[in-house]
Amino acid sequence: MSGDPAPAGDAAAPADKPAAAAADDAPPPLSSGKKALFGLILVGLILLVTELAMRGYEWSKAKEEADRGPSTLVSVSDATWLLQPSWEGVLSGEKASINSLGMRGAEPASVAKAAGVTRVICVGDSVTFGYGNATSYPAELGRLLAERRPDEPIEVWNAGMYGYDSTRALVYLSSYLLEHDPDVVVILIGWNDALGVSEEEPRWAAIDAVRPATTDHGILDHTAIGRRLRRTVAKARKRRKPDARALADAARGRPQLIREAAVEHHRRNLEAMARACRAAGATPVLVTMPHFLGAGEGPVQLPDEALAKCVGHLVRYDNLGLEGWRTMAARFDENARAVAGRVEGTVLAETGALADHGHFYDLVHPTDEGQAVLAGAIAETLERDVLGR
Numbered sequence: 001m002s003g004d005p006a007p008a009g010d011a012a013a014p015a016d017k018p019a020a021a022a023a024d025d026a027p028p029p030l031s032s033g034k035k036a037l038f039g040l041i042l043v044g045l046i047l048l049v050t051e052l053a054m055r056g057y058e059w060s061k062a063k064e065e066a067d068r069g070p071s072t073l074v075s076v077s078d079a080t081w082l083l084q085p086s087w088e089g090v091l092s093g094e095k096a097s098i099n100s101l102g103m104r105g106a107e108p109a110s111v112a113k114a115a116g117v118t119r120v121i122c123v124g125d126s127v128t129f130g131y132g133n134a135t136s137y138p139a140e141l142g143r144l145l146a147e148r149r150p151d152e153p154i155e156v157w158n159a160g161m162y163g164y165d166s167t168r169a170l171v172y173l174s175s176y177l178l179e180h181d182p183d184v185v186v187i188l189i190g191w192n193d194a195l196g197v198s199e200e201e202p203r204w205a206a207i208d209a210v211r212p213a214t215t216d217h218g219i220l221d222h223t224a225i226g227r228r229l230r231r232t233v234a235k236a237r238k239r240r241k242p243d244a245r246a247l248a249d250a251a252r253g254r255p256q257l258i259r260e261a262a263v264e265h266h267r268r269n270l271e272a273m274a275r276a277c278r279a280a281g282a283t284p285v286l287v288t289m290p291h292f293l294g295a296g297e298g299p300v301q302l303p304d305e306a307l308a309k310c311v312g313h314l315v316r317y318d319n320l321g322l323e324g325w326r327t328m329a330a331r332f333d334e335n336a337r338a339v340a341g342r343v344e345g346t347v348l349a350e351t352g353a354l355a356d357h358g359h360f361y362d363l364v365h366p367t368d369e370g371q372a373v374l375a376g377a378i379a380e381t382l383e384r385d386v387l388g389r
Helices: 008-025 032-068 137-148 166-175 191-196 224-239 244-252 260-279 304-308 311-316 322-342 368-385
Strands: 073-075 081-083 087-091 094-098 118-124 154-160 184-188 283-287 347-349
Touching (some): 118 137, 137 154, 166 184, 244 311, 283 322, 283 368, 347 368
Parallel strands (some): 283 347
Antiparallel strands (some): 087 094
């Protein structure tokens, strides 16, 4: 009958034709190769944006550093370097200020020594400078002498230069410091001699803070992302705590690099400094090496807390174990005693009071408290053998 509805299947058939046509007009699916290409392009764009952002950050940090002023170091010659005069900043996590003479500390009352003033100049390396310290033994020495001898005008200058060995200290003393007419010159030097003089010829290696490493790490050093990745990995490695006792045992099993040339250079330089002081009318005071490694021979015996403070030096100088450091300190002390006995008018200051590992934050550097103890030992020597004469 003409009024009957069409079957359901017949009514749906015309509607399927547009859907089929739409499917025929759809773009073909991307091949796996094109998908990979587009993925690489997307990753490349992300890396490019990240690289540009990180370079912008590095540029802003570099500008910030430049705005803060020059480096703490001024290279003078192949023989030595000086600190940037009138500098203030942070060194190894502690604030430090360099006065107009290029020395750590406040401005002197007068560069020309006033009548009746006793001028003490302290010469040395990072121990004297107070690297990593809020104070230094010269600053504490000045405070102690002012308290104990209030009626005597005594000024103490800190001429310590981190990274110096005895050769550089000799150059600095003879070419610059003695011009300032010191009455007393306190000399504490040696650790960098132990590290930097070869058997064949004198070669001096400054600490990283003075002469940063320039190792080329390839692409890691030529992209901001690579540099950040390398620093992140380095920090992660530092956070891992090595087994200090295992490091000490391993170093003990290797031949100890006791540099005889370094010992001899040190002795000659100490004597040259002592004689230069005497010729300028100053009293040289030679200070023995402060450390907590004990005396004698045989394995160095330390508690775990003390060993943990030695990790940095054991890792970095794996050919000079604890016994090697102890031997070098003993040899340098022998040099100081020999020069004090050979050069008339030279005074020896012993640092046996600074033998507790609690007074050190690493193998060779005293804490702020250790700096105060060191200053006390030197003050006692000065009062007994120099100022009381």
